[in-house]
Amino acid sequence: MKQKERLRVLYVEDDPSSATLVERVLGAEGYEVIVATDGVTALEIASRVQPAIILMDINIGGMDGYEVTTRLRSIEGMRRVPIVAVTAATLRGDRERALIAGCDGYIPKPINVDSFPDQIRAFLGGLREEVESPEEKARYLEDYSRRLVGHLEEKIRELQEAHAELYRIDRIKTDFIVLASHELRTPLTVIYGYTRLLLSNPGIPGSVEEEGSPRFFLGKIAEATKRLNQVVGDILDISFIDANKLDLAMEPVLLGSLVKSVIRNITEMGTERKLTFEEEGLENLPLITGDSQRLHQALWNVISNAVKYTPDGGTIHIAGQVMERTIHLTVQDTGIGIDPEEQERIFDRFYVLEDTTLHRSSKTAFKGGGLGLGLTVARGIIEAHGGRIWVESKGRDEEQLPGSTFHILFPLPEENADHQHPSTDPLEQG
Numbered sequence: 001m002k003q004k005e006r007l008r009v010l011y012v013e014d015d016p017s018s019a020t021l022v023e024r025v026l027g028a029e030g031y032e033v034i035v036a037t038d039g040v041t042a043l044e045i046a047s048r049v050q051p052a053i054i055l056m057d058i059n060i061g062g063m064d065g066y067e068v069t070t071r072l073r074s075i076e077g078m079r080r081v082p083i084v085a086v087t088a089a090t091l092r093g094d095r096e097r098a099l100i101a102g103c104d105g106y107i108p109k110p111i112n113v114d115s116f117p118d119q120i121r122a123f124l125g126g127l128r129e130e131v132e133s134p135e136e137k138a139r140y141l142e143d144y145s146r147r148l149v150g151h152l153e154e155k156i157r158e159l160q161e162a163h164a165e166l167y168r169i170d171r172i173k174t175d176f177i178v179l180a181s182h183e184l185r186t187p188l189t190v191i192y193g194y195t196r197l198l199l200s201n202p203g204i205p206g207s208v209e210e211e212g213s214p215r216f217f218l219g220k221i222a223e224a225t226k227r228l229n230q231v232v233g234d235i236l237d238i239s240f241i242d243a244n245k246l247d248l249a250m251e252p253v254l255l256g257s258l259v260k261s262v263i264r265n266i267t268e269m270g271t272e273r274k275l276t277f278e279e280e281g282l283e284n285l286p287l288i289t290g291d292s293q294r295l296h297q298a299l300w301n302v303i304s305n306a307v308k309y310t311p312d313g314g315t316i317h318i319a320g321q322v323m324e325r326t327i328h329l330t331v332q333d334t335g336i337g338i339d340p341e342e343q344e345r346i347f348d349r350f351y352v353l354e355d356t357t358l359h360r361s362s363k364t365a366f367k368g369g370g371l372g373l374g375l376t377v378a379r380g381i382i383e384a385h386g387g388r389i390w391v392e393s394k395g396r397d398e399e400q401l402p403g404s405t406f407h408i409l410f411p412l413p414e415e416n417a418d419h420q421h422p423s424t425d426p427l428e429q430g
């Protein structure tokens with residue numbers, strides 16, 4: 001046997017001493033014993049290594065040995081592999097239950113070291129046990145189905161409880177973040193207010209550009225406080241969006257002008273990023289009803305992301321058109337792109353793709369990170385206006401730069417939908 005390829009035995013057993021004993025006994029006979037300590041691992045190993053025989057302890061945690069056996073039998077290539085229950089359970093009917101679940105035999109534990117190798121050889125040689133009487137077989141089958149459903153129900157209940165617990169913990173975390181943000185906002189407003197007051201005082205020497213002067217330091221404090229205030233604001237916005245309580249001050253809004261003012265804001269920040277902005281069809285967009293400040297915020301988040309994830313020399317193309325009573329805005333960049341599996345997750349709160357250990361906070365620098373709230377807030381605002389936002393990209397590639405295109409849709413109220421087209425109403429044509 002030594003020269004031949006060693007036969008593989010998969011032993012599903014969560015008790016280390018039983019595993020060691022079987023490994024020793026069968027190892028001495030030239031078998032290769034692979035131990036799996038739970039059912040899910042056993043299923044994974046079985047499909048991968050194609051064992052010659054599987055020894056199954058019935059009383060394992062999670063899926064029990066019966067269930068693992070039934071599942072193994074449904075795997076292509078496992079239908080004919082002998083599965084032998086090796087178990088200490090000695091209740092009446094255990095053998096029958098094991099056979100009904102799909103086992104070919106039953107060896108009680110503790111194993112008899114002397115006869116064990118012969119028993120294994122017999123199963124490898126084709127021995128198959130069966131429940132003899134058809135009536136008994138039917139009864140055990142029914143009993144087994146009931147057990148399976150019972151176990152499934154128990155697992156579903158456990159999952160529901162775990163889910164409820166996770167939800168509760170998540171709520172506590174969110175409540176804490178919101179509360180902490182509220183607490184931060186008040187002192188921040190005070191710091192920001194007094195800093196602005198000091199900056200307006202002509203007695204403060206220097207200028208905000210003159211490094212090292214008192215006015216320069218005050219300028220930096222004001223800038224940092226403003227940024228901090230925005231972060232706190234984003235967190236509070238998310239809590240309003242989550243609770244469906246985003247207050248919108250509705251008024252007529254020209255989206256094209258909003259986009260232009262966002263672009264102006266970004267370019268005025270003096271980013272020196274050497275990016276080209278292209279605009280298409282923005283002038284002709286019809287009026288919508290919305291909260292212009294909130295919409296500005298949403299567009300800012302999307303367009304500033306296009307800036308952040310596009311290397312110098314790139315282009316950001318923003319286009320608008322009306323299609324089927326909907327305004328369709330696209331923000332297309334020539335940046336690093338986003339992998340398909342991430343394209344929905346980036347709208348989740350606190351979700352950032354960049355390595356957080358290399359995090360640097362910036363609103364416009366290449367790959368300058370944020371809190372991972374920008375797109376969550378943008379989606380919340382857009383959806384509160386009855387709109388939709390999603391992204392398309394071939395994938396992420398920092399060399400080839402496939403780019404990303406964010407699509408934003410806003411529905412038009414019925415009477416505005418044909419705004420762009422000459423009226424066909426005979427009364428108006430008079």
Ligand code: ADP
Nearest residue numbers: 305306309337346352353370371372373374375
């Ligand atoms: P942050 O405020 O951290 O930028 P966002 O919610 O705005 O968070 O974006 C989440 C993640 O989505 C970012 O960390 C980034 O990896 C990815 N992302 C957003 N916009 C783009 C884009 N235009 N190109 C490539 N990746 C992007």
